[in-house]
Amino acid sequence: xxxxxxxxxxxSARPARAAKPWDHRASATTGLLMAAPLLLGLAxxxxxxxxxxxxxxxxxxxxxxxxxxxxxxxxxxxxxxxxLRTSAVVVLVATVLGTALAWTLxxxxxxxxxxxxxxxxLVPFWLGVIVKNYSIYLMLSANGPVNSxxxxxxxxxxxxxxxxxxxxxxVGIAYSLVPYAVLSLYSAFMHIDxxxxxxxxxxxxxxxxxxxxxxxxxxxGGVAASMALVFVLSIGFYVTPILLGGAQTPFMATQISQQxxxxxxxxxxxxxxxxxxxxAVLVVGGVFALVGGRTVKAALR
Amino acid sequence: xxxxxxxxxxxxxxxxxxxxxxxxxxxxxxxxxxxxxxANDPGISFPPESxxxxxxxxxxxxxxxxxxxxxxxxxGVCSALLTLLVSVLALLAIHRSRLRFGxxxxxxxxxxxxxxxxxxxxxxxxxxxQYELLGTFHGLVVAHAMLSVPLVMLVGGAALRGVPVExxxxxxxxxxxxxxxxxxxxxxxxxxxxxxxxxMAFQHSFEEAVLINFIGGPGLVTLPxxxxxxxxxxxDPVITAIAAAIVLVxxxxxxxxxxxxxxxxx
Numbered sequence: 001x002x003x004x005x006x007x008x009x010x011x012s013a014r015p016a017r018a019a020k021p022w023d024h025r026a027s028a029t030t031g032l033l034m035a036a037p038l039l040l041g042l043a044x045x046x047x048x049x050x051x052x053x054x055x056x057x058x059x060x061x062x063x064x065x066x067x068x069x070x071x072x073x074x075x076x077x078x079x080x081x082x083x084l085r086t087s088a089v090v091v092l093v094a095t096v097l098g099t100a101l102a103w104t105l106x107x108x109x110x111x112x113x114x115x116x117x118x119x120x121x122l123v124p125f126w127l128g129v130i131v132k133n134y135s136i137y138l139m140l141s142a143n144g145p146v147n148s149x150x151x152x153x154x155x156x157x158x159x160x161x162x163x164x165x166x167x168x169x170x171v172g173i174a175y176s177l178v179p180y181a182v183l184s185l186y187s188a189f190m191h192i193d194x195x196x197x198x199x200x201x202x203x204x205x206x207x208x209x210x211x212x213x214x215x216x217x218x219x220x221g222g223v224a225a226s227m228a229l230v231f232v233l234s235i236g237f238y239v240t241p242i243l244l245g246g247a248q249t250p251f252m253a254t255q256i257s258q259q260x261x262x263x264x265x266x267x268x269x270x271x272x273x274x275x276x277x278x279x280a281v282l283v284v285g286g287v288f289a290l291v292g293g294r295t296v297k298a299a300l301r
Numbered sequence: 302x303x304x305x306x307x308x309x310x311x312x313x314x315x316x317x318x319x320x321x322x323x324x325x326x327x328x329x330x331x332x333x334x335x336x337x338x339x340a341n342d343p344g345i346s347f348p349p350e351s352x353x354x355x356x357x358x359x360x361x362x363x364x365x366x367x368x369x370x371x372x373x374x375x376x377g378v379c380s381a382l383l384t385l386l387v388s389v390l391a392l393l394a395i396h397r398s399r400l401r402f403g404x405x406x407x408x409x410x411x412x413x414x415x416x417x418x419x420x421x422x423x424x425x426x427x428x429x430x431q432y433e434l435l436g437t438f439h440g441l442v443v444a445h446a447m448l449s450v451p452l453v454m455l456v457g458g459a460a461l462r463g464v465p466v467e468x469x470x471x472x473x474x475x476x477x478x479x480x481x482x483x484x485x486x487x488x489x490x491x492x493x494x495x496x497x498x499x500x501m502a503f504q505h506s507f508e509e510a511v512l513i514n515f516i517g518g519p520g521l522v523t524l525p526x527x528x529x530x531x532x533x534x535x536x537d538p539v540i541t542a543i544a545a546a547i548v549l550v551x552x553x554x555x556x557x558x559x560x561x562x563x564x565x566x567x
Contacts, residue, residue, distance in 0.1 A: 023399065024470055026479060031398025038391035038410060038450065044432075045447045046413060049424035056427055097326065100319035117320075120327045126551045127331070128508025130525040131544045134532060135330030138337060138541070143346035145333060178327060206305030208312055229415065236417025238511040243532055253419040260515070266427065273420035280417050297408070 053277065056270035066271035075250070080275065082250040086169055087234035093174040094230050095223070098181025105182075106189040121186075125179035133243045136172045137163065140244075164246040172240040177230050184229055184299035188222020221291035225299035228287040232280045252276055331548055338545035345536070356542035363539060369527040370543075373507050376438070376523060380445035381502035385495065387446065388453040393483055396461050397469075407458060411451045418511045426515040436518025444512055449502035456501065460494030461487065504551065 026034075057066050070076050105117050124132055138144055140162035150156040162168050192215055200210035241251035248254070252272060259269035288296050333347065338356055340349030360366055391410070395403035413421065425444060426435075434440030464487045472482040488495070510525035517526060524543070531537045 024466065024473065024479075026394075026398035028399040028401065031394040031400030031403075034390040034394035034398065035400060035403075035406060037387045038406070041387060041443070041447055041450070042409060042412075045425070045428070045443060049421070049428040050416070052427050053420065053424045096319060097323040100316060101323050104316070104320050116324065120324045123331060123552060124327055126504060127548060128504070128510070128525065130508065130510045130528045131334070131547050132330070134528065134540060134544050135334045137532065137536070138333055138345055138347075139330045141345050143344065145329075145347040148347050175326070175330065178323070207309040208305065211312075232415050232417060236419045236421070238419040238422065238514070239529060243529065247533065256419055256423055257514070260423070260426065269423050270427070273423035276417045276420040280415065280420075284415060297411075 050277065053270045053274045056267050057274045059267050059270075062267075066268055067275065069268070070271050070275050076255060076272070079250040079252055079255040082166065083235050083252040083276075084279075086166055086173070086251070087231050089170050090173045090177060090234045091227050091231050093170065094177045094181040095185075095227055097174075097178050098185050098226065099223070101178075101182045102185035102189055105186055106192070107194060121179050121182040124175060125183075129176055129237075129239045132176050133172050133240050136168070136175055136244060140168055140171070163244060164249070166245070166249075168244040169241050169249070169251070172244040173234050173237050176237075176240065177233060180233060181226055181230055184226035185219075185222065187298050188219050188226065188295070192218045221295040222299065224287050224291050225296045228283050228296070229299050231283055235276055235279060334541060335545045335548055338541045340541075343538070345538070345541075356539055359539045360542040360546070366524075366527065366539060366543060369522050369524045372521065373524040376441055376445060377503040377506040379442045380449060380506045381499050383442060383446040384449040384453050384502040385499055388450055388457055388498070389488065389495065392454065392457050392461050393487075396458075397466075397483065397487070407454060410454045413448055414451045422512050422515040425512055429516045435516055436520050438521065440516060441513070441521060444516060445506035445509055446502075448509065448512070449505045452501045452505060453495075453498035456494050456498045457491065460491040464490045 025031075058064070070080065101117055101121055105114060105121070108114055108117075127135075139146055141147075142159040142161070142163075146162065147156070147159045150160060196214050196218075197210045200214045201207060205213070235252065237251075238253040238257070241249055241253045242257065245251060245254070247257075252275075256269045256272050259265045259272060284296070337345065337347065337349065339352055339354065340346075341351040341353035341355045342349050388410075391406065394400050395407055400406075429435045429440055429444075432440070434443070468486050468490070469479075469482040472486050473479065477485065508525060509523070510529055513521070513523050513526045514529070517523065522530075528540050528543065531540060
């Protein structure tokens with residue numbers, strides 16, 4: 001940290017009375033006391049709960065039985081695969097849209113484009129998942145604008161049933177996660193010097209080649225981190241699958257809610273949650289190992 | 302060479318198309334919600350057959366929705382204040398004390414950002430039952446505060462890094478105590494970011510719709526939970542007005558502190 005040099009100069013400015021030079025920073029004890037509320041909160045409401053999931057999933061002497069059930073039982077397997085597949089599609093959709101928005105934000109010289117795109121990127125960020133999903137619900141409902149447009153164009157005679165399908169879930173989750181993709185991708189693109197692209201093109205490369213051989217290698221790590229972030233957030237979605245997919249739709253969130261509120265099977269729900277957590281840890285850990293912690297942390301900004 | 306140029310043009314066209322599509326994808330549902338809140342049809346249909354403000358008058362006269370709104374606002378303010386208190390103390394400890402492992406603590410505090418939220422809700426359910434916090438207001442305040450801590454740690458941390466420590470040293474040299482230098486110089490300079498952080502924390506609590514289903518119990522119905530329950534069992538048209546109100550308020554009120562926070566961050 002930058003503290004050491006400032007400390008030394010401050011120390012020499014004021015001659016030390018004791019052996020220990022004066023330090024502008026508060027003592028470690030004071031620091032510990034000030035950090036105590038956060039430490040306590042993290043221990044009681046983050047660390048311990050997460051540990052509890054694993055303890056409860058293996059409670060009653062049944063170490064791995066419930067995990068095996070999550071992975072082998074038909075219903076539960078279907079929920080897990082649906083969650084992973086839907087999330088993979090969400091990652092694709094959010095990354096394509098996010099890349100277009102973030103890259104345009106990075107390279108555009110026009111102020112109004114930047115204002116419009118920042119607004120677009122941030123509006124759904126501030127709305128909350130309920131309002132966002134309700135808007136999507138309105139869009140896709142039987143007499144909503146999408147169906148009206150299809151009918152007006154003569155593409156459908158009867159209302160197409162979009163609600164309560166996996167497509168609706170993909171649209172709903174992607175809609176919520178586009179801002180995360182834009183923000184994390186933007187922070188990855190931010191450090192790419194536009195002059196490098198100009199240089200490549202001046203030396204005869206086509207735009208496609210400049211993007212593929214200059215910009216892409218520089219952005220690769222950030223894109224991977226962004227995709228991991230979107231994936232991890234997507235597998236945990238609770239509101240969207242239930243609202244847009246229906247309470248019976250196969251998804252980890254609906255399964256967990258069933259297990260807790262209908263079957264009163266808390267240990268089973270804990271095992272489902274533990275599987276989700278392990279997948280998240282694997283994905284984030286894998287990307288961490290691939291591109292380094294700095295890039296992952298940058299994606300969170 | 303020519304093939305390259307055709308490809309270039311195709312790529313540019315594709316880029317513009319996808320960007321325009323993304324803009325439409327994001328804005329259309331929001332605009333639609335606001336438009337439909339002024340429709341008087343009994344069900345949802347677009348284009349609406351009749352216009353009016355029935356849904357808005359229903360909203361402001363409905364006790365159910367106003368109670369939920371009141372609870373959400375109280376919860377948001379309390380949890381945002383708690384978040385700010387906990388995070389600012391921790392940030393000062395990390396950046397202005399000899400506490401070791403500060404960087405690590407800052408990293409660990411971000412963990413709730415990347416936990417799949419339905420897994421976290423299950424975890425909190427068990428722990429809240431054990432702490433006897435299920436269905437209590439103060440329990441929700443703490444839970445929401447823990448969810449918002451990473452936001453304030455990120456924004457506030459960036460702001461604190463931007464305040465030169467020399468300014469504090471000057472204040473201390475001129476006779477200020479350490480606490481006075483922190484409050485009067487550093488925190489004051491970080492104020493725009495902290496205000497932004499407060500709004501972010503409030504908004505994060507105000508929109509929270511997952512944990513509340515697990516730890517809120519039957520008695521505490523926040524606005525998101527009321528909407529969630531209502532849409533699940535046949536939609537109440539009043540929701541359109543609520544959603545539109547949230548859209549309008551958050552896009553105007555939130556834009557200002559957000560701009561402040563971003564300005565402080567750059």
